[in-house]
Amino acid sequence: MAGAEPYPRKILQYMEGFLVSKALFSACELGVFERLQGSQSSASDLALALGCSEDGIERLLNTCVSLELLTARTDPHGADLYSNTEMSSMFLLKSSPRSLCQSIEYSSRTIYLCWHYLSDAVREGRNQYEKAFGVDSRDLFEAMYRSDEEMVKFMHLMNSIWNICGRDVITAFDLSPFRCICDLGGCSGALAKQCVSAFPESTVTIFDLPKVVRTSQQHFVCNQDERICFCEEAEFLKDLHAALKLIVHGCRDPEKSKDSHKASEQSFIPYTNLYDISKIHSEWMM
Ligand SMILES: C[S@@+](CC[C@H](N)C(=O)[O-])C[C@H]1O[C@@H](n2cnc3c(N)ncnc32)[C@H](O)[C@@H]1O
Numbered sequence: 505m506a507g508a509e510p511y512p513r514k515i516l517q518y519m520e521g522f523l524v525s526k527a528l529f530s531a532c533e534l535g536v537f538e539r540l541q542g543s544q545s546s547a548s549d550l551a552l553a554l555g556c557s558e559d560g561i562e563r564l565l566n567t568c569v570s571l572e573l574l575t576a577r578t579d580p581h582g583a584d585l586y587s588n589t590e591m592s593s594m595f596l597l598k599s600s601p602r603s604l605c606q607s608i609e610y611s612s613r614t615i616y617l618c619w620h621y622l623s624d625a626v627r628e629g630r631n632q633y634e635k636a637f638g639v640d641s642r643d644l645f646e647a648m649y650r651s652d653e654e655m656v657k658f659m660h661l662m663n664s665i666w667n668i669c670g671r672d673v674i675t676a677f678d679l680s681p682f683r684c685i686c687d688l689g690g691c692s693g694a695l696a697k698q699c700v701s702a703f704p705e706s707t708v709t710i711f712d713l714p715k716v717v718r719t720s721q722q723h724f725v726c727n728q729d730e731r732i733c734f735c736e737e738a739e740f741l742k743d744l745h746a747a748l749k750l751i752v753h754g755c756r757d758p759e760k761s762k763d764s765h766k767a768s769e770q771s772f773i774p775y776t777n778l779y780d781i782s783k784i785h786s787e788w789m790m
Pocket of ligand 1: 695713
C-alpha cells in the first residue's frame, strides 16, 4: 500500500522459524502424536501420561494447534480436547509407512546442534562436528558415523525422506532407456527401491562404504530384490565422488565446466534455493 510503513514479515518469519522447528521436535520427542493416536485427550490427561507439567504441555499443545499439527475442541464441561490432524497421523506416527519421525529425531538431535555453529562454519569453511559432538571432523562421514547407532540413524533419515519424495524425484527423469543404473553413495537403498519400482526393467547397483552396505543388506533391503545389488568399493568412490561433486555442485573452473555447469543449472532451476541450502547443509553441517 502506497505510503504504508514497510512491515518485515519475512524477516520476522526467518527470525523465529527455529521456534516452529523446536515445537515440532519437542512434540515428537515427548510422544504427543503417539499418545493421541486414535483418541482425543485433555492437557491434564496428557500431562499425566507423558510425565510433563500441565502448563508446559498445554502451551505446547496450543502451539501445535496453531501450526495445524493438532486440532482442539471444547467438551461440554469446558475442557479442551486435542487430537491429531490427518497430516500428523500420516507423517508423525512411528508406525506410519510415511513416517517422518526418524528424520525429525535426526534433525533435532544432530542437524540442529550443528547449525548452531553456522557462523563458525562460514568463518572456517568446514563442518562443525567437533564443536557439536567432540569428534574429529576431518572426514565428514567418519564424524557422522561415529558409532554404528549414529550410522543407522542417518540411514533411517535418508530412508524416510525417499519414502516421501523418492518416486517424484526418480520419475522426474526418464530412466527407462537405462538398464544398469549405479547409485553412488546409495546408503539405505531407498532410492534404488523407488528406481526399480518405477523402471521395472532396470537393475541398480548401490556403491557405498562397506559398513553401510552391510547394514543396508541386513536392515533396509533385506527381502533381496534381485534387481538391487551392492558394491563395497569405498576407495574407488573417493575420487569419483570428488569428480561428481564438482559437476553437480558447480565446477570451480568456469571455462572448463561451462557445459556441465549449464546442464546442472538447467536441471536444478526449479530447486535453486534447496540446492544452495543443501550445499551448506551437506558439506559443512551434516
Ligand atoms: C548424503 S548421503 C546420500 C545417501 C543416498 N544417496 C540417499 O540419498 O539416500 C551420502 C552417502 O555417501 C556414502 N559415502 C560417503 N563416502 C563414501 C565413500 N568414500 N565411498 C562410498 N560411499 C561413500 C555415505 O555412506 C552415504 O550413504
